[in-house]
Amino acid sequence: xxxxxxxxxxxxxxxxxxxxxxxxxxxxxxxxxxxxxxxxxxxxxxxxxxxxxxxxxxxxxxxxxxxxxxxxxxxxxxxxxxxxxxxxxxxxxxxxxxxxxxxxxxxxxxxxxxxxxxxxxxxxxxxxxxxxxxxxxxxxxxxxxxxxxxxxxxxxxxxxxxxxxxxxxxxxxxxxxxxxxxxxxxxxxxxxxxxxxxxxxxxxxxxxxxxxxxxxxxxxxxxxxxx
Amino acid sequence: xxxxxxxxxxxxxxxxxxxxxxxxxxxxxxxxxxxxxxxxxxxxxxxxxxxxxxxxxxxxxxxxxxxxxxxxxxxxxxxxxxxxxxxxxxxxxxxxxxxxxxxxxxxxxxxxxxxxxxxxxxxxxxxxxxxxxxxxxxxxxxxxxxxxxxxxxxxxxxxxxxxxxxxxxxxxxxxxxxxxxxxxxxxxxxxxxxxxxxxxxxxxxxxxxxxxxxxxxxxxxxxxxxxxxxxxxxxxxxxxxxxxxxxxxxxxxxxxxxxxxxxxxxxxxxxxxxxxxxxxxxxxxxxxxxxxxxx
Numbered sequence: 055x056x057x058x059x060x061x062x063x064x065x066x067x068x069x070x071x072x073x074x075x076x077x078x079x080x081x082x083x084x085x086x087x088x089x090x091x092x093x094x095x096x097x098x099x100x101x102x103x104x105x106x107x108x109x110x111x112x113x114x115x116x117x118x119x120x121x122x123x124x125x126x127x128x129x130x131x132x133x134x135x136x137x138x139x140x141x142x143x144x145x146x147x148x149x150x151x152x153x154x155x156x157x158x159x160x161x162x163x164x165x166x167x168x169x170x171x172x173x174x175x176x177x178x179x180x181x182x183x184x185x186x187x188x189x190x191x192x193x194x195x196x197x198x199x200x201x202x203x204x205x206x207x208x209x210x211x212x213x214x215x216x217x218x219x220x221x222x223x224x225x226x227x228x229x230x231x232x233x234x235x236x237x238x239x240x241x242x243x244x245x246x247x248x249x250x251x252x253x254x255x256x257x258x259x260x261x262x263x264x265x266x267x268x269x270x271x272x273x274x275x276x277x278x279x280x281x
Numbered sequence: 282x283x284x285x286x287x288x289x290x291x292x293x294x295x296x297x298x299x300x301x302x303x304x305x306x307x308x309x310x311x312x313x314x315x316x317x318x319x320x321x322x323x324x325x326x327x328x329x330x331x332x333x334x335x336x337x338x339x340x341x342x343x344x345x346x347x348x349x350x351x352x353x354x355x356x357x358x359x360x361x362x363x364x365x366x367x368x369x370x371x372x373x374x375x376x377x378x379x380x381x382x383x384x385x386x387x388x389x390x391x392x393x394x395x396x397x398x399x400x401x402x403x404x405x406x407x408x409x410x411x412x413x414x415x416x417x418x419x420x421x422x423x424x425x426x427x428x429x430x431x432x433x434x435x436x437x438x439x440x441x442x443x444x445x446x447x448x449x450x451x452x453x454x455x456x457x458x459x460x461x462x463x464x465x466x467x468x469x470x471x472x473x474x475x476x477x478x479x480x481x482x483x484x485x486x487x488x489x490x491x492x493x494x495x496x497x498x499x500x501x502x503x504x505x506x507x508x509x510x511x512x513x514x515x516x517x518x519x520x521x522x523x524x525x526x527x528x529x530x531x532x533x534x535x536x537x538x539x540x541x542x543x544x545x546x547x548x549x550x551x552x553x554x555x556x557x558x559x560x561x562x563x564x565x566x567x568x569x570x571x572x573x574x575x576x
Contacts (some may be wrong), residue, residue: 091549110549169565
């Protein structure tokens with residue numbers, strides 16, 4: 055295990071050290087200390103290493119992650135795990151805006167609350183939020199799963215494509231073209247697996263499923279006069 | 282962008298360190314707003330009325346000012362010059378007369394009140410803080426701002442905080458889109474903004490609502506109905522500290538609370554030097570939700 059103290063290490067130095075672990079058998083476990091809310095910590099990782107960020111992080115923590123496991127012990131600022139490809143990112147505290155935005159794969163777990171636009175334009179990532187999410191979460195979400203153990207804010211799943219949304223608490227309002235859908239056995243199975251992987255103590259039966267009504271997919275000729 | 286910081290102490294123990302803590306918070310937010318910086322700080326109550334004034338040529342304008350004001354008001358006047366600013370202590374009831382005097386001399390009035398002093402200038406936050414000796418200042422609460430200008434010029438008067446009534450101040454991250462119409466409405470109510478800056482309109486709005494009898498929470502709530510645009514506002518009054526974000530809430534905000542204080546920052550980084558921050562409750566203020574504390 056290698057410990058990096060951010061009081062004496064430049065951010066670029068940290069990230070290039072972590073990014074150079076691909077295929078060179080370097081230290082598999084890293085601990086980053088003294089983070090003090092710094093931006094862009096542990097971004098662009100590309101190897102199956104384990105990184106613990108001790109404390110809170112600022113903007114874009116663990117962005118573009120591939121294969122690595124990044125564990126943040128505090129809270130994170132806007133854009134955590136943005137555009138994740140694979141691997142996992144676990145946040146013990148809260149996350150600010152657009153957590154997991156545009157993610158293609160992997161697992162993002164937020165043990166506190168996420169604020170607005172969680173999972174915006176997600177493209178295959180799985181996101182599990184133990185607390186609540188803010189407004190416009192899963193806006194234009196294309197694929198993947200967003201699991202919310204708490205409540206969802208306004209306009210959940212607005213202009214949704216094929217991502218699946220599971221909510222245990224209340225939904226303040228659904229966005230355009232987002233509807234509640236039947237929970238079938240395959241969804242319960244999928245949800246059980248996600249909850250287990252996210253360390254969430256909840257039963258799949260307690261959730262409701264939401265998805266796209268697919269009414270925005272095609273041009274509606276009745277609206278022709280509006281153009 | 283812009284950076285906002287605020288600190289409201291719940292207990293007196295940290296009073297001597299208020300300026301020091303706020304200075305660290307402000308400097309950390311430099312890369313969000315390197316154009317200008319400012320701070321409003323609520324210190325000890327003055328024996329009279331406090332007025333903070335500013336001049337681009339302080340050597341000329343402040344020379345003999347204390348004596349001239351003493352003669353004008355036929356009462357005790359004290360003046361403490363700090364760089365381009367000076368804090369005057371005036372007899373109660375003399376505000377209008379002194380404002381007219383300052384207008385004639387071309388000296389700017391930054392704010393008035395019993396306990397609030399306000400310092401703002403163009404330049405890097407570390408330089409602004411050092412010019413005014415903010416680290417050495419004590420008090421119960423204060424708010425600060427680092428500016429990256431969007432809606433009006435980079436000038437001393439365009440810097441935040443804005444103070445538009447006694448012991449009131451406001452800082453803003455964002456931009457307002459209906460400020461011209463609001464400016465005319467507020468002028469009719471007697472709260473005419475002095476600059477072309479959009480944020481000053483918000484400060485005048487809060488002042489007008491408080492003058493009409495609203496409490497701080499109601500005045501902040503009114504911004505959600507009456508002001509259009511992007512905003513995170515942090516507001517100080519003599520005994521209070523309030524926060525509100527617009528319903529879209531694009532502008533970042535984070536808060537921290539312990540038994541000793543409530544802190545606001547545009548980013549968590551601003552809190553890194555606060556005592557006990559590792560055990561503080563840290564959360565993001567909800568959109569369209571008013572938070573305020575009063576002692």
